Amino acid sequence: MARGRRIYEGKAKVLYEGPEPGTLIQYFKDDATAFNAQKHAVITGKGVLNNRISEFIMMRLQEVGIPTHFIRRLNMREQLIREVEIVPVEVVVRNVAAGSFAKRFNQPEGTPLPRSIVEYYYKSDELGDPLITEEHITAFNWASPPELDDMFNLALRINDYLSGLFMGAGMKLVDFKVEFGRLYTPEDVRIVLADEISPDSCRLWDIKTNDSMDKDRFRKDLGGLREAYQEVARRLGILQEMGPAEVTSLTEASGDSANDDDSKTA
Ligand code: TMP
Numbered sequence: 001m002a003r004g005r006r007i008y009e010g011k012a013k014v015l016y017e018g019p020e021p022g023t024l025i026q027y028f029k030d031d032a033t034a035f036n037a038q039k040h041a042v043i044t045g046k047g048v049l050n051n052r053i054s055e056f057i058m059m060r061l062q063e064v065g066i067p068t069h070f071i072r073r074l075n076m077r078e079q080l081i082r083e084v085e086i087v088p089v090e091v092v093v094r095n096v097a098a099g100s101f102a103k104r105f106n107q108p109e110g111t112p113l114p115r116s117i118v119e120y121y122y123k124s125d126e127l128g129d130p131l132i133t134e135e136h137i138t139a140f141n142w143a144s145p146p147e148l149d150d151m152f153n154l155a156l157r158i159n160d161y162l163s164g165l166f167m168g169a170g171m172k173l174v175d176f177k178v179e180f181g182r183l184y185t186p187e188d189v190r191i192v193l194a195d196e197i198s199p200d201s202c203r204l205w206d207i208k209t210n211d212s213m214d215k216d217r218f219r220k221d222l223g224g225l226r227e228a229y230q231e232v233a234r235r236l237g238i239l240q241e242m243g244p245a246e247v248t249s250l251t252e253a254s255g256d257s258a259n260d261d262d263s264k265t266a
Contacts, residue, residue, distance in 0.1 A: 045250035050198035084181025169235040174203035
């Protein structure tokens with residue numbers, strides 16, 4: 001499919017104009033960053049795995065009635081999505097203390113929380129994504145009160161559904177981050193799930209050993225990130241569906257950059 005002009009490049013993804021108005025192509029890079037990009041590496045195959053894992057999760061969520069920007073996967077590294085106006089708020093849902101929460105409240109990682117806790121962070125690399133409250137979001141007009149209600153309710157529904165999905169595949173959903181966007185149609189504007197859901201944006205622990213199967217392997221220098229993401233894909237039943245070119249791409253550096261033309265496997 002013809003890819004249009006590059007319109008945005010983030011740390012792990014690139015957005016291009018899509019084939020029709022109102023669509024975009026989301027390209028998954030192999031770059032891994034942490035601590036606001038102070039730490040960076042290229043992990044061969046990560047983009048291919050995240051494209052597949054995020055596709056799988058978005059499709060399952062759509063099946064249970066969560067509106068998303070996802071249309072379909074195009075090839076190893078690209079998916080077709082609806083163009084939305086991103087709300088500059090990262091919504092984090094936590095089930096177990098870990099990461100910045102464990103630090104902030106001086107709790108050992110792994111402490112179960114009394115209930116799922118929703119947090120908001122302002123999406124700003126310049127400010128280091130500060131923790132914010134609903135007051136900031138509505139006062140600065142980042143989202144209206146009804147939009148914020150939608151985001152809160154959708155985030156908890158996503159948490160309920162994904163906690164069960166991962167549990168059934170032998171993984172604990174410790175926490176995750178989601179982003180939402182406004183989808184404009186001739187009739188109305190509504191909040192839909194955007195961006196990606198992958199081991200880059202979740203904490204997933206093996207149910208038996210509590211081993212990290214997510215980007216904490218990179219943040220904490222544990223190694224084995226690709227193998228862990230591959231195991232997530234295997235447990236979700238995705239790896240088995242991958243074509244030979246995709247499987248090869250997991251271990252062979254392709255000198256790949258966002259500008260390369262990717263082989264089409266979908
Ligand atoms: P935190 O404990 O570092 O605040 O992270 C909470 C969750 O959000 C965790 O699942 C990782 C995810 N996350 C992102 O997706 N992007 C980010 O920039 C950060 C800091 C966290």
